[in-house]
Amino acid sequence: MTSNPPNVYLPDMATIQEVIQETPAIKTFRVTLNNADRMQAFSFEPGQVGQLSVIGVGESTFVINSPPTRKEYLQFSVMKVGELTSRLHTLKAGDQIGVRAPLGNAFPYDSMRGRDIVFVGGGIGMAPLRTLLLYMLDNRAEYGKITLLYGARSPHDMAFSYEVEEWLQRDDMHTVLTVDNGTPEWQHKVGLIPNILKEIGPSPENAVAVTCGPPIMIKFTVQALQELGFGDEQIVTTLEKRMKCGVGICGRCNIGSSYVCKDGPVYTLAQLKELPGEM
Secondary structure (H helix, E strand, O other): OOOOOOOOOOOEEEEEEEEEEEEOOEEEEEEEEOOHHHHHHOOOOOOOEEEEEEOOOEEEEEEOOOOOOOOOOEEEEEEOOOHHHHHHOOOOOOOEEEEEEEEOOOOOOOOOOOOEEEEEEEHHHHHHHHHHHHHHHHOHHHOOOEEEEEEEOOHHHOOOHHHHHHHHHOOOOEEEEEEOOOOOOOOOEEOOHHHHHHHHOOOOOOEEEEEEOOHHHHHHHHHHHHHOOOOHHHEEEEOHHHOOOOOOOOOOOEEOOEEHHHHOOEEEHHHHHOOOOOO
16 A cells, blocks of 8 residues: 655655766656655555655656666656756755655556557656556566667667666567667667657557657657557556646646546546547
8 A cells, every 4th residue: 555644745855865867957866765664665656756845946746767666765867947956956865855755646557467568758758667667577477568669869868878778688678769860879760759660660459558758759659659550548648747736736737627646647548638638
């Protein structure tokens, strides 16, 4: 059962154990809750998120991108885009941070058992996919063929490079990398993610596609998946960046009658089509 603090508005204080410079604009933070009992009891599901806070600055939502099968720390990846994320990027190992988690729903990993999985990630959008991918790799026998298409603007904008090489070498998954702009050293695909997706042509039969990235990428990736024959119930994405308070009080994350922090952030395309103008 998921363990929550008594007051959902009160963050757990946590210590940053390690900071990884993923790209010039993205840093990954590995943190542990200061309350040892809370850390030991902490549980979550792939796709759930947390609110990271810096006292005096504010808080924002980031997916927990470490999998629940690996519980030595909680991992969050942060792109530097504003005041809070800029402050987060100044923090180092040993610094304190507030964590309110877990929040939101999860990827439907139970209903994905026995099916082929197609991951399509762009840039920082690989972060939420990472937690589900690692969970499935840690429970490999429960899932069918796993295909990962991961893209970025350039090789320097590709996060999790220390794991990508391992994924390329695994014989129990198919990994394809692409960039919009290659370099002389780049040995993988060059091209936009939706075009490369159509080129590799994953089969929709008994399959689920999970995608996350910039909105324009998701829009054209969904179109490519539909051209390949994927139905609306077979396409899953996550909208955690729309979340504000995380507990359904502020009302700033609603799409029609749906509150992303309570009903999401994970939605199938079929669910999104029932909402006003999201996709």
